[in-house]
Amino acid sequence: DAGVIQSPRHEVTEMGQEVTLRCKPISGHDYLFWYRQTMMRGLELLIYFNNNVPIDDSGMPEDRFSAKMPNASFSTLKIQPSEPRDSAVYFCASSPRIANQPQHFGDGTRLSIL
Amino acid sequence: GESVGLHLPTLSVQEGDNSIINCAYSNSASDYFIWYKQESGKGPQFIIDIRSNMDKRQGQRVTVLLNKTVKHLSLQIAATQPGDSAVYFCAENTGGFKTIFGAGTRLFVKA
Numbered sequence: 001d002a003g004v005i006q007s008p009r010h011e012v013t014e015m016g017q018e019v020t021l022r023c024k025p026i027s028g029h030d031y032l033f034w035y036r037q038t039m040m041r042g043l044e045l046l047i048y049f050n051n052n053v054p055i056d057d058s059g060m061p062e063d064r065f066s067a068k069m070p071n072a073s074f075s076t077l078k079i080q081p082s083e084p085r086d087s088a089v090y091f092c093a094s095s096p097r098i099a100n101q102p103q104h105f106g107d108g109t110r111l112s113i114l
Numbered sequence: 115g116e117s118v119g120l121h122l123p124t125l126s127v128q129e130g131d132n133s134i135i136n137c138a139y140s141n142s143a144s145d146y147f148i149w150y151k152q153e154s155g156k157g158p159q160f161i162i163d164i165r166s167n168m169d170k171r172q173g174q175r176v177t178v179l180l181n182k183t184v185k186h187l188s189l190q191i192a193a194t195q196p197g198d199s200a201v202y203f204c205a206e207n208t209g210g211f212k213t214i215f216g217a218g219t220r221l222f223v224k225a
Contacts, residue, residue: 103158
C-alpha cells in the first residue's frame with residue numbers, strides 16, 4: 001500500500017519567494033498533520049485537519065504560513081514570503097483516528113531558503 | 115509547559131547487545147505513548163505503542179515499559195543490529211488531540 005507521499009523532496013529557493021509543499025495522505029485516513037523538524041526545536045506540530053477541516057493551527061508560526069486541504073487526498077502548506085529561518089524539514093502525517101493511533105509519516109520535504 | 119524529554123541524546127551499543135532508550139514525560143494526563151524510529155532522510159516510523167492502562171508491551175525484538183508513578187517510558191531493543199541505528203523518539207498523546215514528541219535519542223550500533 002502507498003504511504004504518505006510528499007513533494008517535492010527537496011526545495012531550494014531565495015528568500016521572499018513563495019513555497020508550496022504538497023502531501024497526499026493514506027487513503028481512508030481522516031486526519032492529516034503538518035510538522036516542522038529542526039535541530040533546535042525538534043518535531044513541532046504546525047496544523048492538523050479532520051475530514052479536510054482545519055482543527056488546530058496554533059502551531060503555525062505566523063501569517064506567512066497557510067495550509068489547505070481541498071479534498072481528502074491532497075493538502076498543501078504554503079509559505080509566502082519565505083525567510084531563511086523557515087529552512088527545515090517539513091513532514092506530513094496521517095492517521096485514521098487521532099486518539100490512540102500512531103501517525104504515518106511521509107519522508108518529508110527538505111526546505112532551504114537562501 | 116508540557117514536555118516529553120529524553121535523558122540521553124546519544125547511545126552507542128555493540129552489535130548483539132541489548133539497547134535501552136529512556137524517556138521522561140511530564141503530563142500525568144497522557145494516556146497513550148508511542149515510540150518512533152527515524153532513519154536519515156526519512157520520516158518517523160512507528161515501532162510500538164502502549165496505553166496508560168498497561169505497563170509493558172512486547173513486539174518483535176522490542177519492548178516498551180511504562181512507569182506511570184515516575185512518568186517514565188523506555189524502549190528496549192534486544193540483540194541490537196546495525197539496521198537499528200537511527201534516532202528514536204518517544205511521543206505522548208493527551209486527550210487524543212495532539213501528539214507531543216520528545217527531543218530524540220540517536221542510537222549508534224557498533225559492528
